[in-house]
Amino acid sequence: MxxxxxxxxxxxxxxxxxxxxxxxxxxxxxxxxxxxxxxxxxxxxxxxxxxxxxxxxxxxxxxxxxxxxxxxxxxxxxxxxxxxxxxxxxxxxxxxxxxxxxxxxDSARGGVTDVLAEVLGLTGTTPLAPTAEAPAGVGIGRVGDLSGPQTVESLARRLAAVLDATVTGVRIAGDPDAEVTRVAVLGGAGDSMFDAVRGSGAGVYITSDLRHHPATEARDTANRTDGTPHLIDISHWAAEALxxxxxxxxxxxxxxxxxxxxxxxxSRIRTDPWTVRIDQPLDSHSGPAPAGPVFTDPSAPTED
Ligand SMILES: [Zn+2]
Known part of the structure; x- marks a missing residue:
């Protein structure tokens, strides 16, 4: 040595x-x-x-x-x-x-995104955006398949269970009850990848740092029939610390x-910048109710 x-x-x-x-x-x-x-x-x-x-x-x-x-x-x-x-x-x-x-x-095989795809049990994964002049399998994001259909909510609950707890938690945009098999995932800030996600046929896109405008536009341009891709937003820090x-x-x-x-x-230092969340009763929201069941009851039982 x-x-x-x-x-x-x-x-x-x-x-x-x-x-x-x-x-x-x-x-x-x-x-x-x-x-x-x-x-x-x-x-x-x-x-x-x-x-x-x-x-x-x-x-x-x-x-x-x-x-x-x-x-x-x-x-x-x-x-x-x-x-x-x-x-x-x-x-x-x-x-x-x-x-x-x-x-x-992020892009390397066995790297940041693959670790996240593995904890979800995705198989047959390929990059959302392959890296030019790199071996097959190298690139930004991954899309792959679950062993069987799961609801968006059960997938979100699985993420909540495996990721380090954060005050921003796990959020869903879209229908929590929709069943999906094909999943796109990107550990860091992923709201520039919606075209690739739509092209991948994913039923749900799991990523971090989804901003208001890209997220609302993604919902407005979702598939009219089945609402895909639904979105799950997870903590940037927790997703990559994995x-x-x-x-x-x-x-x-x-x-x-x-x-x-x-x-x-x-290092075991938490570098997630967020330290406190103030929960608000959902009936405090003014204006028209969202089109879909955006908020879910955190005390509801898990599906798997
Ligand atoms: Zn990052």
């Missing part, structure tokens, strides 16, 4: 989540660090926010590998008095390298077979 370097980790990550799979607008790879520096202890996390940077620094880690980028857009200063500059200074001062695998990890343990296992296995001993930990 030999000591790994930042370069070693970058090479292992490239095998798992090739940078060429990343979307053109994305930033992936090494943001901070000396490629030649040794890495004995590595921290894996979803977001390189201040609390996670502090965990890496205070915990004596040599490298922080995240899903979301620290520096997505170009910067012209690393002034320590700014948010990003402060993080860069803290990392360099403590000798912590920072690397990320974002849409390349992947961290898998990524840690994959990285540990790859490091070991390359002859390196690395202590890999997964």
């Amino acid at each position: 030999s000591t790994a370097t930042v370069t070693t980790i970058m090479d292992l990550c490239e095998e798992l989540w090739p940078a060429s799979y990343a979307e053109s607008w994305d930033t992936v790879g090494l943001a901070v660090g000396d490629p030649a520096a040794p890495v004995r202890r590595l921290l894996l996390a979803l977001d390189p926010v201040d609390s996670v940077v502090a965990e890496a620094v205070d915990g004596g880690y040599d490298m922080l590998v995240t899903h979301h980028p620290l520096l997505l857009r170009g910067i012209t200063s690393v002034n320590a008095g700014t948010l990003k500059g402060g993080a860069v200074h803290a990392l360099i001062r403590a000798g912590v390298a920072q690397f990320n695998a974002h849409t390349n990890a 992947w961290l343990d898998r990524a840690a296992d994959q990285l540990a296995t790859a490091a070991e077979s390359a002859g390196h001993e690395i202590d890999i930990a997964v």
